[in-house]
Amino acid sequence: MRAFTVGQVARRFGVGVETVRFYERQGLLEEPARRASGYREYGDDAVAVLRFIRRAKQLGFTLKKIKGLLGLRLDASATRADVRTQASAKIVDIKAKIRDLRRMRDALTRLTAACHGDGPASGCPILEALNDPDDRVGGEDLGPVRSRRTEP
Amino acid sequence: MRAFTVGQVARRFGVGVETVRFYERQGLLEEPARRASGYREYGDDAVAVLRFIRRAKQLGFTLKKIKGLLGLRLDASATRADVRTQASAKIVDIKAKIRDLRRMRDALTRLTAACHGDGPASGCPILEALNDPDDRVGGEDLGPVRSRRTEP
DNA sequence: GTACACCCCGTACCAGGGTACGGGGTCAAG
DNA sequence: CTTGACCCCGTACCCTGGTACGGGGTGTAC
Numbered sequence: 001m002r003a004f005t006v007g008q009v010a011r012r013f014g015v016g017v018e019t020v021r022f023y024e025r026q027g028l029l030e031e032p033a034r035r036a037s038g039y040r041e042y043g044d045d046a047v048a049v050l051r052f053i054r055r056a057k058q059l060g061f062t063l064k065k066i067k068g069l070l071g072l073r074l075d076a077s078a079t080r081a082d083v084r085t086q087a088s089a090k091i092v093d094i095k096a097k098i099r100d101l102r103r104m105r106d107a108l109t110r111l112t113a114a115c116h117g118d119g120p121a122s123g124c125p126i127l128e129a130l131n132d133p134d135d136r137v138g139g140e141d142l143g144p145v146r147s148r149r150t151e152p
Numbered sequence: 153m154r155a156f157t158v159g160q161v162a163r164r165f166g167v168g169v170e171t172v173r174f175y176e177r178q179g180l181l182e183e184p185a186r187r188a189s190g191y192r193e194y195g196d197d198a199v200a201v202l203r204f205i206r207r208a209k210q211l212g213f214t215l216k217k218i219k220g221l222l223g224l225r226l227d228a229s230a231t232r233a234d235v236r237t238q239a240s241a242k243i244v245d246i247k248a249k250i251r252d253l254r255r256m257r258d259a260l261t262r263l264t265a266a267c268h269g270d271g272p273a274s275g276c277p278i279l280e281a282l283n284d285p286d287d288r289v290g291g292e293d294l295g296p297v298r299s300r301r302t303e304p
Numbered sequence: 305g306t307a308c309a310c311c312c313c314g315t316a317c318c319a320g321g322g323t324a325c326g327g328g329g330t331c332a333a334g
Numbered sequence: 335c336t337t338g339a340c341c342c343c344g345t346a347c348c349c350t351g352g353t354a355c356g357g358g359g360t361g362t363a364c
Contacts, residue, residue, distance in 0.1 A: 080272070087260050
């Protein structure tokens with residue numbers, strides 16, 4: 001098992017030293033062994049955890065969830081059903097985001113299609129739609145404001 | 153033209169007083185007239201701007217972009233092409249987000265499909281995929297890591 | 305033996321979109 | 335005239351995922 005300093009592990013991984021320390025503070029990465037001088041000493045397992053984190057991030061998990069997943073990985077009493085539960089919840093979450101984004105895209109597409117001319121911006125159908133006291137945008141009800149950020 | 157206090161305008165709109173003041177600080181909402189006491193006095197135009205902001209938010213614009221759109225609305229030299237440009241850029245943006253989310257959803261869907269049993273979490277195909285030193289998740293290349301912060 | 309790169313730590317800062325707090329003034333009813 | 339709800343202001347804080355800074359110790363090659 002080779003030993004790496006924080007800088008080596010970071011460079012191997014394409015992240016900054018500060019990021020590794022940050023993950024450590026967040027409890028994602030275990031505190032590594034230290035040399036007499038206080039230098040961190042990482043093994044291959046730390047690299048594996050970093051890879052796990054990167055992939056889980058690519059799948060849309062937050063660092064908090066990733067911490068949970070890393071815990072499951074080591075917890076002998078955790079079941080595969082636990083993992084599937086988290087993955088399914090994430091899928092539901094992603095689907096909702098996709099629906100929201102599709103609504104936005106469609107509304108914007110309709111609006112840009114409605115705005116041809118080269119006249120002054122005032123009077124442009126896009127801005128008019130945003131101004132309209134009638135509660136619709138793009139000719140279609142946007143529904144309740146579901147895309148709230150209040151729903152991590 | 154009725155005159156509203158900040159609290160009235162906020163309640164009518166379903167946002168907090170602090171939010172209205174926040175939009176003002178951000179330059180989205182013009183500074184309103186004041187009573188002798190210093191109380192803000194809003195007219196219907198402020199309500200219209202708030203509505204504009206809410207709708208533009210629903211379409212995925214950031215407050216910064218919304219500020220720009222509000223500016224175009226009043227700028228006599230702005231053209232409809234300017235507005236369309238921003239809308240189109242937003243559409244491109246949204247499409248990219250949708251693609252990313254679809255990739256995530258598909259990868260997660262494949263992984264959950266691969267994880268049947270009720271055994272211990274260790275050995276679960278989902279966690280295994282995240283652990284695998286081979287650089288793939290869900291049986292498909294996730295492509296270059298585009299969300300790198302190490303670029304600028 | 306001295307450069308120079310690297311590491312330590314704590315703390316502050318970035319964006320985005322607000323929310324909360326605290327000490328004080330104001331407005332309308334009773 | 336007092337009570338309670340409202341408003342003023344500035345500032346600090348929330349979350350997420352880091353990035354940057356500064357003052358100091360260390361590791362190693364020349």
